[in-house]
Amino acid sequence: MDNSLLWQSVLANLEGKLSKPTFATWFRNTTIKKIKTSEVILAVPNIFVREWLQNKFNKELLLSLRQFSPKIKKIKYVVLNQEGAKSQKVGRKNDLAQPKIEFYQNRLSGLNPRYKFSNFVVGNFNQLAHACAISISKNLINTTLNLGNTKRKLKLEYNPFFIYSKVGLGKTHLLEAIGNEVIDFQKKRRVKYVPCPNFTSEVISNIREGSIEKIVANYSQFDALIIDDIEFIAGKERTQDVFFRIFNNLTEVGKQIVLSSDRPPRAIERIEERLRSRFEGGMVADITFPDFEERVAILEQKLEERETALPKEILEFIAGNVKKNIRELEGALTRSLVIFERENSLEKVRKSLKDIIEEPKKRISPEKIIENVCDFFNVPPKEILSKSRKREVVFPRQVIMYLFREELNLSLPSIGVKLGNKDHTTVGYACEKIGEKVKKDGDFVKTLETIKERLYNT
Numbered sequence: 001m002d003n004s005l006l007w008q009s010v011l012a013n014l015e016g017k018l019s020k021p022t023f024a025t026w027f028r029n030t031t032i033k034k035i036k037t038s039e040v041i042l043a044v045p046n047i048f049v050r051e052w053l054q055n056k057f058n059k060e061l062l063l064s065l066r067q068f069s070p071k072i073k074k075i076k077y078v079v080l081n082q083e084g085a086k087s088q089k090v091g092r093k094n095d096l097a098q099p100k101i102e103f104y105q106n107r108l109s110g111l112n113p114r115y116k117f118s119n120f121v122v123g124n125f126n127q128l129a130h131a132c133a134i135s136i137s138k139n140l141i142n143t144t145l146n147l148g149n150t151k152r153k154l155k156l157e158y159n160p161f162f163i164y165s166k167v168g169l170g171k172t173h174l175l176e177a178i179g180n181e182v183i184d185f186q187k188k189r190r191v192k193y194v195p196c197p198n199f200t201s202e203v204i205s206n207i208r209e210g211s212i213e214k215i216v217a218n219y220s221q222f223d224a225l226i227i228d229d230i231e232f233i234a235g236k237e238r239t240q241d242v243f244f245r246i247f248n249n250l251t252e253v254g255k256q257i258v259l260s261s262d263r264p265p266r267a268i269e270r271i272e273e274r275l276r277s278r279f280e281g282g283m284v285a286d287i288t289f290p291d292f293e294e295r296v297a298i299l300e301q302k303l304e305e306r307e308t309a310l311p312k313e314i315l316e317f318i319a320g321n322v323k324k325n326i327r328e329l330e331g332a333l334t335r336s337l338v339i340f341e342r343e344n345s346l347e348k349v350r351k352s353l354k355d356i357i358e359e360p361k362k363r364i365s366p367e368k369i370i371e372n373v374c375d376f377f378n379v380p381p382k383e384i385l386s387k388s389r390k391r392e393v394v395f396p397r398q399v400i401m402y403l404f405r406e407e408l409n410l411s412l413p414s415i416g417v418k419l420g421n422k423d424h425t426t427v428g429y430a431c432e433k434i435g436e437k438v439k440k441d442g443d444f445v446k447t448l449e450t451i452k453e454r455l456y457n458t
Contacts, residue, residue, distance in 0.1 A: 003032040009338050010064040012331040017060075024195070026052055038073040040065060043080050050077040068338050109183065110193040115176035121301050123294035126170060129163050129285040133174050136161055137181040140189060140224055140256055158283035160247075160257040162230075164264050165287035166450055168325035171260040174287075175226050178258055182224060192222045196232035203239045216242060220249035224256040230279075231261045235270040235378035244275055257282075267447045269377040269392060286446070290326070295319035298326060299333055310340060314349055321353070324453075364455055366404060366418050372455045373400045385420040399451070401427050402434035407452075 007030075015023050026049055033043040042061075044050045053061065054077050065072045117137075122130045136158055163171050179191040194202075206215040219225060225246070233239050250257055261268065264286070265279035290298065296319045303309055314336055322329045332353055339345075339352045374381045377396040384397050397419065404415045405427075412424040412431075419427075437444050 003035060005338060005341075006065070006068055007032045009068050009334045010061065012334040013064045013067070014060065015327060015331070026057070033078065035069075035072070038071050040072055040075050042075055042077050044077055045080060047079055050079055053077060068335075109179060109191045111176050111179045111183065111191065113180060115173045116180055117177045119301060119305055120170065120173055120177055121290075121294065121298045123290055123297065125290045125294060126174070126287045129174060129287050132158050132161055132283055132285055133178050136256060136258065137178045140178075140182045141185045159251060159254075160259055160279060160282040162259045162261070162265060162279050162282060162284045163287065164261045164284070166289075166324070166446075166453060167262060168327035169287045169289070170326055171287060172228055175228055175258055175260055179224065179226055189224070190222045191224045191226070192219065193226040193228070196227055196229045199227060199243070200232060200236060200239050203236075203242050207238060212242060216245050216249070219246045222250070222255065224258065225250060226258040228260050229262070230259045231263060231268050233271060233275075234268055237272075240272050240275055244272070247275070247278060251278075262450050263447050264443050267443060269379070269396070289324050292319055295323070295329060298329060302330055302333055306337075308337065310336060311346065313346055314340065317346075317350060318353070364407065366408065366410075369403050369407065369455065370400055373403065373451060376451050376454065387420070398430035398434050399448070401430040403451075403455075405431045407455075 011027060014027065029045040030049070030053075031043050033041040035041070042053075044053060058075060062072070062075055065075070117130075117134065120130065139157065163174060165171050176193055179193050182189050182191050202215055203212075206212050227243075233243060247257060259279065264284060265276050268276065268279075296315055299315045299318060303315075310333075315333075318329065318332045318336065322332050335352055336349045339349050343349075370381055370384060373379075373396050374384060377392070377399075379393055379396050383390075383393045384400060386393070388394075401415055401419065404410045404418070405412075410418075412427045415427045416422040416424050438448065
């Protein structure tokens with residue numbers, strides 16, 4: 001099996017298990033340099049990544065490698081020297097069709113050059129979000145840059161642009177495609193993409209150093225600021241204050257802001273109302289689940305990118321069984337390519353995907369529900385168990401009561417006991433209230449589905 005395909009398979013396997021920031025930080029720019037009998041030589045970009053992978057991820061990496069190549073028994077980590085790093089960039093140049101200058105720009109902007117509009121599959125499930133993204137990128141490309149002391153305001157139709165959906169449905173791809181499109185056509189346009197956890201870490205570092213004005217000034221210089229997973233600022237007052245200032249600085253001079261989240265703005269708890277109103281003041285678009293035909297089209301697009309093929313029966317089998325996550329869809333495709341190349345058997349491919357398509361629903365506990373709901377709404381668990389009547393505590397508590405009833409089938413008295421000896425009539429009222437909200441509020445249904453997905457998949 002080709003080393004590149006083997007490593008892609010391992011990465012696809014790991015990506016679904018790790019958070020986006022963790023995956024991007026420790027696995028970007030890694031590759032299999034060579035395989036010596038039963039030992040894999042894994043090239044990493046620097047000594048810090050080598051130490052971290054060796055100490056924290058060696059066991060998981062070895063298990064994943066052995067899943068695709070059972071003969072492997074050991075991993076050796078080597079740091080790419082300067083010459084190796086240069087050759088790696090040259091090798092990537094052909095794959096991505098990116099001129100050398102663009103690697104420099106994309107590294108500064110934080111954008112992944114693989115995410116383009118050209119390899120983004122459009123369907124009914126993402127049509128609105130895609131159309132808005134195209135319009136924003138064209139506007140940024142076609143508007144004359146500010147020259148000298150002359151300030152020319154960009155005429156922006158959708159500002160801010162707020163995309164929300166469940167995990168693995170293409171939000172990040174679309175966000176980064178906007179930035180890459182702009183950089184491809186306007187080399188001097190200043191674009192910045194940053195995941196919200198990274199932005200929060202920068203704010204914390206600047207607070208410690210007493211240099212808040214520095215981060216505000218730094219982020220206020222961009223023509224387009226793209227922040228992924230903005231819901232992570234919930235409950236972080238100083239980060240919200242810094243972002244509010246950056247937001248105002250950019251929009252006042254007509255700069256573009258693009259945000260993504262796993263929920264609509266009004267479902268993000270514990271953010272300042274002034275921020276929420278600004279999020280809702282632009283264009284809000286959601287991405288739903290792709291249907292069967294759209295899932296097949298996505299798989300065909302991925303095969304075209306890799307310049308390879310699989311029988312139609314395999315594509316339809318994957319599309320028929322992996323329905324709610326494009327990332328999982330791509331992971332299933334990668335595994336199928338490896339197995340079909342080795343076995344040339346549809347039945348063997350089906351068996352290899354069994355753990356993906358027939359994964360039993362995890363058993364969950366009351367503690368798990370409390371933990372996930374509290375994490376989602378950014379409320380301390382001790383507040384849920386207290387007698388607090390604050391709205392930001394009462395609503396998550398009611399959601400927990402509803403999930404106890406629906407997911408665990410607990411009695412009203414037992415739910416009351418588990419949540420700080422609440423009266424069973426209080427529990428009954430909460431379950432009825434949330435049940436009515438499920439029937440009438442489509443956005444809340446999506447919020448509840450997101451919580452359940454996290455509950456069963458983390």
